[in-house]
Amino acid sequence: MSEELARNVRRYRRARGYSQEELAHRSGLSVGPVRRIEQGQDGFRMETLHSIARALGVKTSDLMAPGPPEPVKLDDPNSQNLRELRIALTPAIGLAPAGSPVGDEPDLHRLRRMTHDNSVLYFGDTYTSIAAELPGLIKAANDAVTYYDSGEQRTEALVLRSQALNVVGRYLTQIRQFDLAHVAARSAIEDARGAGDDLVAASGVGGMCWLLIRTQRFDEAEDIAVTTMDVVEPKIMGATPDQYATWGGLAMEAAAAAMRNNRPEEAVALRRAAGTAARAVGKGHRNYLRHWSRFGPVTAAMKELEDHMIVGDARSVIRKSRDEEALQEKHWKRLGGPSTNDGHRYRLDLARALVRTGDPTAAMEELTHLDEAAPEWFCHQASAAITFEEIAKKRRTLTADMRRVGTRLGVFA
Structure with missing residues (x-):
């Protein structure tokens, strides 16, 4: 490029x-x-x-425009580390007719529990455990869809596979395996649409949006989020928390794409829509299967801070973190706290703002906390490495703890 x-x-x-x-x-x-x-x-x-x-x-x-591909590293460890997950997600096919389902009838209740448990692992930033579990989850979901060829059980199997693939896609996006993540995210949306479940499909679209944002496909991310919002927009009366949370989550994804694409007016309007949904929910709503994570006033406020960092307004991040009620931890019991992942990302934004407003010591404290609290998540955060480098430039010597954090982030690799 x-x-x-x-x-x-x-x-x-x-x-x-x-x-x-x-x-x-x-x-x-x-x-x-x-x-x-x-x-x-x-x-x-x-x-x-x-x-x-x-x-x-x-x-x-x-x-931005596409350039020639860069040479692929021959020693990429993920080519082997993700081998089983790659096989499960992209099985080989030939011209032979597909075989009939064999074995006992699938246990859909167990499949639902497996998907929920893996969602909890993902949103708890426990990546080692989830990496080992996902190939088995995909196989179980595929077996269920193959076994049931019609009826309510077929529909339920498709929904469950969609939810499982949504988790897989988000995990792969987090660890920057973007092509594989796209396979999972696209399949998740297709399964939910095949089951006629717009809300589960919309949750899959949210995962696709995040993937598109991370690969700088901002126009597409904003477009599919906004058009999906039109499909699942809650009714004025009688809407469920799941509906508000899914619609509001899409608004946040669309806003994130618009702000990164230098469309601030659209981003502001979308943040306003997310805030409306958050107020309708009232208190943080969690549904790891039907909705992407937790959604409520705290989540909406934290995500809005990202916009200030994108435009380089670190002072507003510091001011809002101190002044806005939803960002004060003492109010989270009443408002409903963020997911572990969103809370960590908020502290990462705060660290970036602190170093850029002249407080590298406080910024380093935030990074150290994140390294200790969520090491498996922390090592995948490019913005953490950028923040650490900015801190290191302001120091003549680095402490042992700083060197440990820098090594974790690959700065000293």
Whole structure:
């Protein structure tokens, strides 16, 4: 993407009549990053690209175009670590007719429990355990769908497989196995649609949106989230917490995509919609199967803070973390606290804001806490590595704890 990005940035800059120095100033950057991007160098941060897009008045996606593929590392450990999951998710097929289902009738109650338990492991950031369990979960779900060819049990089996694949897709997205994650997310949506369950399908769309955001496909993420919101929009009277939570979760995904794509007005409107759904829920609502996680006032407030970090407004993050009721832990018993994952991500945003407002010590305390509380989740967070590097630049020497955290994040690898 480097050559195409360089060409696009240069073209838009010249069309605006900006010098590299003026573009850097309008972007809130030094001139160095602008020059390196236009020279086709790699290693820039997405937030740098967001800043340049805002200064040029274009969407971030307008600056990005596909380039030639990079060489694949021969020693990629995930090619073997995920072998069983890859086989379960993408089985080989040939021209021979599919065999008839064999064995005992599937236990759908057990399959539902397996899916729920894996969801709890995922949202609890227990990745080692879930990695070992997912191949068996996929096989059990496939067996159930194969066994039942019609009727209510067929519908239930499809819903259960959709929910299982949604968990699989989210896990793979978290560990950056994006192509495999897309297979799981797409299949999850198709199964739920086949079962005629729009709410479960919408939950799958939420997982797909997150995957698209993480792979910089912002236009598509916003589009499918908004169009799905239209399908599952709760009625004014009689809507269930599941309906509000699913609709509000989609609004948050759409807002995240819009803000990253330099569409702040759309993002604000979508955040407002998420806030409306959160107030309708009243207290944090949890349903790990039908809905993606927990949703409520606390979750909506935490996700909105991400928008401030995207535009580089670290001071607003600090101020809101201190002033907004929903972000005060003492109010969480009444409002319903966040999921473990959302709570950790909030503290990661707070760490980034702290180091950028001149408090690297407090920022390091947040990173150390996250490393101790959720090491399996923490090591996959690119923004944690960026924050650590910013902290390290402000220190002459690193403590043993800092070196341990840096090693966990791959900074010293």
